[in-house]
Structure formats: C-alpha cells, structure tokens
Amino acid sequence: MSLLLRHRFIVTGQVQGVGFRPFVYRIAAANAVTGTVNNSSQGVIIEVQGTAEQVETFGFDLTDKLPPLARVVSLHAEPTDPVADESGFTILKSTGGAGHSVLISADVATCPDCMADIATPGNRRHRYPFTNCTNCGPRYTITRSIPYDRPMTSMACFPQCPQCQAEYDDPMDRRFHAQPNACPACGPQVWLTDPAGTTLARGDEAIRMLAEALAQGRLAAVKGLGGFHLVCDAASDKAVAELRRRKHRPDKPLAVMLADLEAVRQLAVVVPAEEPWLTGIRRPIVLAAKREPLAVSPLIAPDTNFLGVMLPYTPLHHILLDTFAQAGGSEIPALVMTSGNLSSEPIALGNREALARLGELADLFLLHDRDILIRTDDSVVRVNPASGGPVLLRRARGFAPEPVFLAEPGPTVLGTGPELKCTLTLTKGDQAFPSQHIGNMANLETLAFYREILDHMQDILRVRPELIVRDLHPDYMTSALAEELGQTLDIPVIKLQHHVAHIHAVLAENKFTDPVIGLALDGTGLGEDGTIWGGECLMVDPESLEHQRLAHFSHIRLPGGEAAVRQPWRIAQAALWELGVTAPGAYPWPWLAQFEQESAFLPQMLTRGVNSPRTSSCGRLFDAVAALCGLTSAISYEGQAAILLEKAQDMTETGAYPCPLKSADPVSLNTLELVAAALDDLGQGVPVGTVARRFHLGLINGLTEMAFAFSTLLDIHHVALSGGVMQNLTLAAELPRALERAGLIPLVHRHLPPNDGCISLGQAVWGQRYLRLHE
Secondary structure: OOOOEEEEEEEEEEEEOOOHHHHHHHHHHHOOOEEEEEEEOOEEEEEEEEOHHHHHHHHHHHHHOOOOOOEEEEEEEEEEOOOOOOOOEEEOOOOOOOOOOEEEOOOEOOOHHHHHHHHOOOOOOOOOOOOOEOOEEOOHHHEOOOOOOHHHEOOOOOOOOHHHHHHHHOOOOOOOOOOOOOOOOOOOOEEEEOOOOOEEEEHHHHHHHHHHHHHOOOOEEEEOOOOEEEEEEOOOHHHHHHHHHHHOOOOOOOEEEEOOHHHHHHHEEOOHHHHHHHHOOOOOEEEEEEOOOOOOOHHHOOOOOEEEEEOOOOHHHHHHHHHHHHOOOOOOOEEEEEEOOOOOOOOOOOHHHHHHHOOOOOOEEEEEOOOOOOOOOOOEEEEOOOOOOEEEEEOOOOOOOOOEEEEEEEOOEEEOOOOOOEOOEEEEEEEEEEOOOOEOOOOHHHHHHHHHHHHHHHHHHOOOOOEEEEEOOOOOHHHHHHHHHHHHHOOOEEEEOHHHHHHHHHHHHOOOOOOEEEEEEEEEEEOOOOOEEEEEEEEEOOOOOOEEEEEEEOOEEOOOOHHHHHOHHHHHHHHHHHOOOOOOOOOOOOOHHHHHHHHHHHHHHHHHOOOOOEEOOHHHHHHHHHHHOOOOOOOOOOOHHHHHHHHHOOOOOOOOOOOOEEOOOOEEEOOHHHHHHHHHHHHOOOOHHHHHHHHHHHHHHHHHHHHHHHHHHHOOOEEEEEOHHHHOHHHHHHHHHHHHHOOOEEEOOOOOOOOHHHHHHHHHHHHHHHHHHOO
C-alpha cells in the first residue's frame, strides 16, 4: 500500500463566491484524494490526502484549471499530519476571524448558461429577473461582510425553496453555494408603481407594462444592480429631450443599452479591441464611434462623435430589452440608461429613496425587493486606438472592489481623494483598494455616500488606517473629512499636492519605483505656491518622495473665478488680453453677440486683478481655444468645451502651431503662442477644423519638447502621464507615440481613470512610502 501524504493549501485572492470550493471538490474527486475545504478569514483552506502522485497532481490542477471568475493572489502549501480513516472529501462550513486575505468579486454579467435558463420556456427560471449561478450575478453590491456567505448578503432574507436548496447543496451543480441563488418561488420579485408608490402590476406583467410605456415615450426609474437607472426610448427625440429637461442635463452625453453586439453595430463602428469590453463579464459603458446617420435620437450625444453603448448585464435588463422590442420599440430597440439621480447627486439606491428623490423625474418605477447594499454606478471605458488598451473614464461596477497590486507592501493608509470625480483608497499590504466612483463632493448626499463606502471598505477589508493623506485645498469637503477622521482615530493627517498625487497614482499602477518626469494635465488643482495649477511638468521620485515643479504652462487669468470655468469666453478674452489683444480685429469675437456687456467690463477686472486668479491649467487652455473658435461660450458640464474642440478637428491636417519652451526662471511652456496662432489663422479665414487640429498637434509637440529637455537635463527617461486632459483621445493616442519617437518611455494609467478618480490612489501609496521612510 502506498504511503499517504497530507498537504494543507491556503489560497488567497478572489476565491469566495466564484465557485472555488466546488471546483476544489471536483478536482479532489478527479484525483481520488480525501480531505476538506472551507472558506475562512485567511482565504480558502484546503487539506488533501493521498499518494505523493495524487497530491502533486491535485496541486497542479489547483492553479491550472481555475473557475472563470477565480483569481489566485497567493498559494501557500505545507505538509501536515495524515488523518486516519478519512473516507472522502468534505466541504466544511465557513469560518470567520480577525483579519482576512480574501478579495470580494466585482459584480459579474449574466453567463450564457443562465441566459439559456431565462430564454427557455418551461424552465423554472424562464424570464426570471434574478437568475444567477456561481459564474455570474451580483457580488459586491449585495455583500455586507466577509466571509462571502448568504447570511452576509442581502439574500439573507430569502430562504431557498427545496429545489434551490438542493442546487445550493450539490457540489456538482453550478449553483453550489451561489449565494444569490433564487427562483420565482423563493426569490426577489419585481413590481411596477406610479410616482406615488401605488402598485400597478407585479412580476412579468410589470415588465410588459413598463416596456409598453417606454415604447409610448414615457420615462421610468428602474432598480438595477448597483442603483437606479432613468430609462427612456433612445429613438424618441421627445422622450430624450424630456429626460434631459427633468434631469437638468441639457447636453452631457447619455448612455444607451442594446440587446446584443449586432444591435450595437447598427449604431456604432465597433473595433475589435472594443468587443471584449462590450461582451465580457464587466460590461461597462463603451465609447464607440457613431455610425452616421445615427439610428437613435441625435440628442443622446450631441457634442461628440462617440456614443456610450453597453449590453445588458443582469437578467432584468435582458428581459426588459426583449420585451421592449416586442412592444413595438424602435426599429433598433435601444434604451437610454442613465444614472438615477439629479445632476451632482449620488445614484438612488433604495425603493423609498428612489420614490422620494426621483418622483418628479420618472413617470413609472420598476422596483424589486433585493436590497442593494452598496450603490455602484456603471463604469465607462474607451479604447485607445494607438495601444488597443483601455482608458477608464469612470471605474465602478464590474471593477470595484478589485485592488491595484503595488510594488511592495506597507501599512494601511487612507487617501481621501479630491473634490471632483472623487474616490477614496485604502491600502492593505501590497494592495491598494480604490473605491468605486463616488462623484463630485458638492452636497451632503454625496458626503453621506462617501461615508457609507469608507465604513464598508474598512469593514470588508478589516483594516484601520495608520495615516490619512488629503489634498492641499483647505475648502474641499474631503479635506475637512480627513481632519475630522484624523481627530476621531487619533492618527496623523498629511497633505499632498493634487498633481503630485496624480503622478504617484500612475507610478503605482505600473509598479514603477524610479524617478520620472511627470506631465499632469487637468483643469484645476491648488498648487504649492497658492495658485491654480493644471499644466505641470514635475520630477517625482516615488522612493525618496522628493518632487519638484520643473515647468508649467503660461499663466492665464480666470476673470470671475468660477464663472470663467462655466463661461469659457472669459478665459479666451483673458488669454487675448495677456497677448495684448484688447479688442476684436480681423476676427470678430464669437461671444460678443451674447456677452457684449460683460465683455466690456473684463479689461478692468484683469487690469486691477479683481477676482481674476492666475492658472497654468491645461483644461482652461482648451476652454479658451474652444471659445475663440466659436464652439461654445458657456458650458453645462465639465469638459464640454474640450470635447467640442476635439470633435472639431480636421484629421487630415498635419500642420502644428508653435509651442516653445521658455527658459526663464521658472521654465514655462509658452502655451499662449497656441492662442496667438489660432487667432491669426481664424482672422485669415482658416476653417475651425484646421485650427483645432493644429492646436492639438502643437500642444503635443510642445509637451514632447518639454519632457525631452528635462529628460536630457536630469537623465530621466520615463514620462508619466496623468490628469483629466489625458481622457482626450487625441492626446491619449498621440502624445505617448510622440514621446516614444523622442526616445522617451511613456507610463500611462492601466487600471484607474487618468482624471481625478486616481488621486486617492496616489495619496494612499505616497502615504505608505511616507510611513516606511519614517519608521
């Protein structure tokens, strides 16, 4: 008889709620080993017993045949004492404990097997909106705590019927320990109400009634996976216009959900690199090039050549789109699916909350009784045509709460994030956990959402920070919260400049630890000299934490302060004033027809310096040129002017405006030359499309020259790119290539948005290093 060996394996990572234990059970059976497996706070603990060959083969299978959603971060194996008379392999009950090394899975799109159940008449889950298995369905949004077991989720209040319980208990069934497992007999239900909360229909009839109402042009609030959507017929100009009016969102693009990839192709030109994002398990909104003429309302995305499209990611969405098509929806059934909120507020989460907050926005409400514990918006992705890689614009559902793996471990630090596009980040060992997109910290509702997420993340990670890192700006809501938390927890709070945090974030994502030249390009961030920064060339050393402002864009004044951000014509006129142009010449200023009286007062404000702060912002430079070109004088959402300027480009143009480096102290990139050249061209009747393209190419050349000059001076060859301007597809695609042609090595964001959504990561990782240096 062969000698029996016993090994203990401790597996950490994304190994709970992803079918990992039944997978272990199956490979144990295949290798004829005995033993046990259980979820614990340490991870998944496996003990197997058999011959040396059986145990060795089991170990290979454990890493080589993982379930589709599993992700192993660490695998520790050690011999242990054999157990006498062990006759089989057993799945033990989960155990808790202090601290853990478990990653909670993000929410996952419905798998093909569950789709087949939903689509098959006679199947007991036919058209059931909450069908799922271990390979798909909700995870993060329904998880209260660790370990990920049904009592720790919002499914705890739904006892399973005998059939569901049998699936749940059978290790050979794909629904074994699928925590949200349910069916129409025992699981959550949907119903339709009016804005007063009066029930109009239940179950499948509610979905059919809703689909018919949408086909007739009505607006609805639909409870989904991480919150509510506001929904209407994407082909109806009247419905889309009314949605915009009620939501106070006059211009900002809206997302559209379609049934399948074939339908998406009828609206957009889908390139191969976009397909996996549309059809994969994450299912973000993907920005794809519009196909003209557009087969849905042009009011959906009037400012851009791109359309935000996504495929259904829950059974409810699949069923609703299918029913909408049957109800006589448009030729290409498409539904606007936008966040269920008023502008600047967090997405609505609960039924009562939605009826209270969205009552004047929606005609109908499709509700259900599975609680959403964690509100999570849809993620937004676009593909960089130069690299084929993703540029995340919003990181939320499908991505959170996945960690960013760091170059080295360290203590727990909280990065509290910025004011706009806010996230928070907690570190744990060699992992950083950025939250989902929280939004603009402009009101108490968003602050409450922030606190919810902070409490939840500390709970599920079982950590408490040793240090808090906040932005320099004293008036940010996150700054005040950081100071409050520091006092409450009795831990230090340290400030880190906004653009330095941007660069530390992109370094962390790339696990890069050498000094870099950092180009931080965005709209606003308080600088260390008290002025508003935004077009910065920095030296950043992530090891010593030294940084230096090497150069910046030409200063432009913001007459009226925040009013100038909302009315870019003010910035354009201020830039002309810096150039000595105080009145229209050969080129009439486009804004005079609407703002002639206000324009007349600007020179006095600028001369006296009254409410006219200086900024080196790259974003404000885009605003100035867009207004000068007559593309917009006032904006209704952040980045609108820059989006219009990018859209206006004539991509056949190859000329570039001059953007020289000035060697004064401090060094600056003379970006006012770009404005002067644009004015000269416009005065000579050069088309706006040509001007827009020459501006983009001139800026790319200037940034490359600046980076190369400091690379030569400092003998640093890597250039880190961050900031909201890197969402501009022209810069995202063409600036890295220009740097490479100059012999430089660009580093770009890989896991987080380049916008302010990455700031908290940079703060937290900087703080980790700070604590290590001061041990």
